[in-house]
Amino acid sequence: MALMSPQPNDELLSSLDNLFGDKAYSDLTVTCRGDEYKVHKAIICPRSPFFASACNGPFQEARTGIIDLPDDDPQAVKLMIRYFYYLDYPQQPEAQDKGPGTPNKVSTKTNFPMPAMAAGAKKSGPKKKVGYSPQPNLTVHARVYALAEKYDIKGLKTLSLGKFEIEADLHWDSDDFMCAVEEVYTSTVDEDRGMRDAVVEAVYNNAGVLEKESMQNLVKRLPLCFDLMMRFRGWL
């Protein structure tokens, strides 16, 4: 990529890049089972009513400046925090041993492919490693999605859904897909159609997956059964 004089948008994004994990201006700590993130209310609160209320109310969190999320998936939380600063999260999360709470400064170019590049990778097949993991991350996306729904971060919902749809098309017959289906149908309320529709669409388009026993079990147990029926009938 050629070096260009900085555009206003790039300037903002690079300043967010600098802020990420920077203790200097941090006024809020988010913890999750041992992970600790130094974050900024100004960046997080406007995008999530949950964080806004936690910081602005008369509750303990506002007093201590620490929000603990003991019940949430650490990996999803990590990606959520990433998202706040980068408007994206990596397809393939870094290994745990890099150390929580001290996220590396990494170039967005290598680790955070833009959606357009991801789409390009899809065309050229999964074998090519264009910043794209051959391994599916469907479960991860489903969990990020559920977390975004819980804390009402609309942009993150859209983002994770988009990633899920792309990968589901490629990895519908993976074990990860099976896990993800279960996750989707148990982690959000029934009224939330986003991920559910993506799953139904993937199964409908790749009906062969229904031959797998693991899939059949899922269909038996989950309301997916009803959704699929409607889809095959053309009503959904």
Add this chain to the structure above:
Amino acid sequence: MASRPNKIRPIRRPIMSKDSNEFTPCWEILKNALTDIHNKNASQLSFEHLYRASYKIVMKKKGELLYNHVKAFEEQWFRHHVLPPIAELVSANLISIALLQVPGSSAHERRETGERFLRGIRSTWEDHNTSMNMVADILMYLERTYVSESRQPSIFAATIGLFRDHILRNDLGGSSEQLDQRFLIFDILNAVVLDLINMERDGDIIDRNLLRQITSMLEALYETDDELENTKLYLTVFEPRFLSASQGFYKAECEKLLREGNASAWLRHTQRRLREEQDRCDTSLSILTTDKIASVVEQELIVAKLNDFLAMEGSGMKNMIDHDHHEDLSILYQLICRVDKTKNALKTILQSRVMDLGLEIEQTLKNTDFSAPAPGADAEDAAEGEEKAKVQPLSAAAQQTAAAIKWVDDVLQLKDKFDNLSKICFNEDLVLQSAVTKSFSEFINMFSRSSEFVSLFIDDSLKRGLKGKSDEDVEVVLQKAIILLRYLADRDLFERYHQKHLARRLLHSKSEIHIEKELVRRMRAELGNHFTLKFEGMFKDMELSKDLLESYRDHVRNLGDPDTKKIDLGIHVLTTNNWPPEVMGRSASQEEGDRGDCIFPPAIQRLQASFSKYYLDDRNGRVLTFVASAGTADVKCAFPKIPGKTSGPLSKDRRYELNVSTYGMIVLDLFNNGELEDDERLSFEDIQTKTNIPTQDLIRTLGSLSIPPRSRVLVKEPMSKSVKPTDKFGFNAQFVSKTIKIKAPVISGTSKVEDVEQRKETERKNDQTRAHVVDAAIVRIMKQRKELSHTQLTTEVISQLAGRFKPEISMIKKRIEDLLTREYLERIDGDIAAYRYLA
């Protein structure tokens, strides 16, 4: 590069515990938290913990259950913890003060009791409001999913509404023993607030902040949990009561002000009340009410009795105008602007005041004695070195002129007064300005001599005033002239006068031409080209004459005929149409029949012939007439020494330069040619026969030469103050003057107000002209329209002529009759009131 394959970890599902009856523990957490929140112990609670609890319940599809539990909890809490202290506040004392207006309770007592009650309500509300906000925060996820799906009122609306249902609408178990009817706490609240507001209106200090918090509460509560914007309790319950109570208050106040009978106090009071109410809305109530309460005050304090206040004897609007109470009028204007965009009340009084004051000017004029000369005029006369200085009192004509100038000054002063009002008080309001202008125009035109007076004012200012005056002074005079001109309806009449006066000024070089031109330029801008056509023609004549004279003099020099007794000729060649008939000598010939021209002395006749020849040489077809009545002559006179006198001026030869009218020169010539013996006398008739000067002119001429001592070069027998046709005249050999240059007063040189006869004459002439103009207009209109009804035709004529004068309807009718007989028009068969144009 993240190349390490990602491990898929087993799914942990802490949210979805196998225990399906997870509602109870979660609700327990929340219930305890709600209690803590109400008890203000929230700072120890973890928001995340509570959020998670409600999130879990929703995930378990138990949203509805949670919603109902919360509502039930809050209702119960309300009953047990909130209501009892409030009920305690509603004491019998409060009820009697607020709802029964028990006499004898002092304002202080009422205020104390009322404010205590309001404070109780306020703190309860604040606690409740804070708690409900926190509860809504905790239950955010419930709100976003279950509540929005099920279209229930939001948690906050449902719980905040408890305050309305259980406190404001609480009747505390039925009617109190003091009251017959059922009442609500809300009624008490309203009554207390309104009582406090009335106390503040009466000058007490109240807790405005408390009031503001109470009304904010009412703004935050709605009739139902649907929370429709226009169903705020503030708007549905409080505001109507506030407005109607205020209406009563101000109605009474207006009556009181009316009894006090001081319009100025009323204005200030009303202005203050408006400000107070606005202030009240800003600080104590709600800006939603600002406009509504303003209109209540406007209605009750301004509109209701406006005319009574305006008409108040001694302080009403008449008084304000007459005494230039600018501040009062400013307030009045502002107040009236609020209630009436047309400002009719203001307009009507202004107009009638202008009319009355205008007519007063005319009245004053009639009652003023102008016989004592104005000091300014006196000084002017002395400076001119004329004989008039000693003429005291002023002659009748000069008095008239003074009256004209006073009238103009008074009118302009009045105009200044109202201009000032407009600028200072009325924000230069166009509606009022045009109304005032209309009234000015009306009273000015009601005064029959306005056109003449305006012209006289201009004449006087330009003739006497402008020499040595600065440009600013000139500008003021010009502006005044134009202002007055705008008001005149009979512009043709003014045109006639101005033409006459201008002619005199020009011919006698009494004014500065560039100022005259500037004035005419402005007239043109104001009234149009046709109005100034003649004036411009006059200027042109003057300029052409100057050039003509120079070239004539060159011509004479080139003839190489040096005349020893050279007479220097100054001449103005005037185009007949541009100049007034009086100046052109036409009026004289009309009056006395065609007597022919006067007889000039032979030397002058030669000169005339020489000039005529020169002039007509290259101007074929023109007729040159010498107008003796309009000119002047400088005559060098020699008075030989009187034999026998050895001392004094009479012992020497005396030479004087005498400036006389042309007629004067002709007369003097009779005594000059040596045909007369020293003491020979010529009778009036002799002189008239020899000169053929019209009688009136001759009387004037002889008068100026034989009566004033300063220019008495002729002796008159018998000596008297006036010239009679039986008098005889002779050369005054004993004439002595201290100055070499003597000016015989030129009677026609000053413009004076016309006497009644002259005036009638002017009007008659003007009407003649008007008749022609109306004829022309009728024919022009009919030619174009072919057929018209009488009414339409009349309207058209009036509108066509509006810029020049207002034709009388009777005149138009007469002109139509005339045109019918002359067969320019015919009546349309069977329709008596319609005409057809005959080509």
